[in-house]
Amino acid sequence: MIAIGCDHGGFELKQEVMEHLKSRSIEYKDFGTYTNESCDYPVYAKKVAEAVLSKECELGILICGTGIGISIAANKIKGIRAALCHDCFSAEATKSHNDANILAMGARVVGAGHALKIVDTFLDTPFSNDERHIRRINLIED
Numbered sequence: 001m002i003a004i005g006c007d008h009g010g011f012e013l014k015q016e017v018m019e020h021l022k023s024r025s026i027e028y029k030d031f032g033t034y035t036n037e038s039c040d041y042p043v044y045a046k047k048v049a050e051a052v053l054s055k056e057c058e059l060g061i062l063i064c065g066t067g068i069g070i071s072i073a074a075n076k077i078k079g080i081r082a083a084l085c086h087d088c089f090s091a092e093a094t095k096s097h098n099d100a101n102i103l104a105m106g107a108r109v110v111g112a113g114h115a116l117k118i119v120d121t122f123l124d125t126p127f128s129n130d131e132r133h134i135r136r137i138n139l140i141e142d
């Protein structure tokens with residue numbers, strides 16, 4: 001189960017990502033926002049982060065205008081490793097090396113076609129489980 005959330009800046013891209021997940025038969029839970037009316041991105045960062053931390057959802061996707069505010073907010077929550085990715089190389093590396101548990105994107109930065117490839121790369125790349133990466137992640141958590 002994937003937790004997904006956005007602010008007004010990410011609303012339209014969130015709809016596209018959800019359609020895409022549906023087409024891949026990947027289950028998701030939409031934590032809002034549910035309209036393109038102006039709202040506050042930390043609210044949605046928190047909802048998605050809590051769903052991931054409680055293990056209700058295994059991974060999260062967060063979208064705002066730039067992806068910056070919503071990833072900063074998510075990364076304030078202990079246990080969250082939110083990676084802001086606007087290319088597939090970063091999406092693959094952050095899953096493999098950082099075991100990122102949330103993908104963040106900026107809808108005003110990346111087009112929908114590219115964003116969906118980034119989502120696929122993030123979801124389809126496993127964590128390497130390499131000792132050096134585990135050690136570094138544990139150092140972040142300390």
Ligand code: RB5
Pocket residue numbers: 007008009010041064065066067068069070
């Ligand atoms: C909203 O206008 C915008 O500030 C927000 O979506 C995001 O880009 C913040 O980092």
